[in-house]
Amino acid sequence: MAWVRNHPRTVRGGGVHKTQEQRLKAQQRICKTQKERYEEQEARYMTEGYMTEEEKKVKLNEEMQQIEASFLVPKSKNFVETEAVKKYEDRVFLWLKAGYPMHLIGPTGCGKTALAIKVAEKLGRPMIWINGDEATTTTDLVGGYSKIETTSVHDRYIHKVYKGKDTIEPVWVNNPLALACKNGYTLIYNEFSRAKANANNVLLGVLEEGILELPTCYGVERFIKVHPEFRLILTSNNIEYAGVHKPQDALLDRLASIHMDYYDEETETKIVDAHSKIGMEKASRIVKTVRALREKMESAEKPGTRPAIMIASALQQCNGNAKEMYEQICVDAMASKFSSLQNTQKKTELVREYARKFS
Ligand SMILES: Nc1ncnc2c1ncn2[C@@H]1O[C@H](COP(=O)(O)OP(=O)(O)O)[C@@H](O)[C@H]1O
Ligand SMILES: [Mg+2]
The missing domain is CATH 3.40.50.300 (P-loop containing nucleotide triphosphate hydrolases)
Structure with a gap:
């Protein structure tokens, strides 16, 4: 007797045999792009606060890389x-x-x-x-163990029964x-x-x-x-x-x-110019001012190359009134090292005097 197929075989309402189109669609669903997978993980994490072990490792690794980068x-x-x-x-x-x-x-x-x-x-x-x-x-x-990793396990093995477990684990x-x-x-x-x-x-x-x-x-x-x-x-x-x-x-x-000691005048001038692009001539005047003051000041108050770069960078921002501003800029760039009020007044005068000399 010939077997006649008079209706399609189904499993719980779905056809067993898929058409070519359906098969392709299923294939595409499996081959998700990395981006899609990542978005899916993120979405799941946001909604359920849940991550698989693998996802957790990836996230931790990213965080570690961020820490290292800092x-x-x-x-x-x-x-x-x-x-x-x-x-x-x-x-x-x-x-x-x-x-x-x-x-x-x-x-x-x-x-x-x-x-x-x-x-x-x-x-x-x-x-x-x-x-x-x-x-x-x-x-x-x-x-050190400065970060605490929380894991939530949601047990839904039995229908309608929910069991949750939070594990707190220190991470090195x-x-x-x-x-x-x-x-x-x-x-x-x-x-x-x-x-x-x-x-x-x-x-x-x-x-x-x-x-x-x-x-x-x-x-x-x-x-x-x-x-x-x-x-x-x-x-x-x-x-x-x-x-x-x-x-x-x-x-x-x-x-x-x-x-080490402060560099020679030529090197300092080149450094000031390299950082501020103020030009060698102006850089030279600034460096002369700073170096003369360095000679006059006590060890901890001696200005380094940094204030010279600061002065040059500030002067670059002056619109045509750099000459009038020079004294004040020199004082401001060096004042943080002056200790007392009395000392401040004396030192301010000194800075002004040298700034005038080399301006
Ligand atoms: N060889 C150099 N070339 C360019 N800039 C320099 C050079 N040496 C020092 N500087 C600059 O001078 C300033 C002070 O140098 P820094 O290395 O911070 O000093 P220190 O560490 O001794 O306090 C910084 O702005 C730095 O960029
Ligand atoms: Mg340093």
Whole structure:
């Protein structure tokens, strides 16, 4: 007897055999684009607050990358390379190439950080930085369990029965030193002597044993083997002032150090012009004013290259009245370092006198 198909086979109301068109549509649904998938995840997260393990990992990874990006040093801009700069540059580069940490010591605004960034760029590895101050702790250097990840599990296995479970799990976040040790970055630790000596203790293990210990981390992740390309550049101020802690001898003993001073007049003029585009002649007058005042002022009050750049940049904004404004601009650019009111009046007069002389 011949079998006759008199009605299409169905499963719960749907046809078993799909037409070519239906098959293509289904295929397209499976092959969603990355963007669609991401949008879907986002939408699900917004409406249900729920993410799969895989989605959670992707999100965490993105967040970690954002954190890391916030530590990354911007590229050096308008860098001036005169003979004096090149000499320092070559010395620092040599020590770093040899695998030693470098310590740049010098007065504020003499160019330590700019030099560190330039040499780190030359090394060709990503660079990352941290600025030391009174409140800097080991956690600021290495990282900690600073983020809490909440997971919600929605159990809907049985129809109409809802079971929810929230798990709170700490997540370790690496800070600059850990990131640099792990991935072989160049770490620039600015003003490291402003941090208390015990906050910097962690550097000893890194420099001596090549191991970074994360003191508050548990388990196998507690020890990080220092990447062979990891390099460290420290900067500090040689002028004693309140808030500076003497670094441990054991640490200083392991650093190659260079004592820097303000650059020569020609270099400073080129730096001021490079940053402000004011022209060499005007830059020269500003640098002469600043350098003359530097001679007259006490160590901590000495103006560095930064106020000279500030003066030039401010003058660039004056519309035709730069000459009248010069004295006032010079005073404003340097006044933050004057300590008392009495001192302020005296110093203001001094700045005005020199500004007039070189204007
Ligand atoms: N070689 C250089 N080329 C261009 N700009 C420089 C150079 N050296 C220093 N500067 C600029 O001078 C200013 C002070 O330098 P900085 O490196 O911040 O000093 P420090 O770290 O010693 O306080 C900054 O604005 C910096 O960009
Ligand atoms: Mg600096």
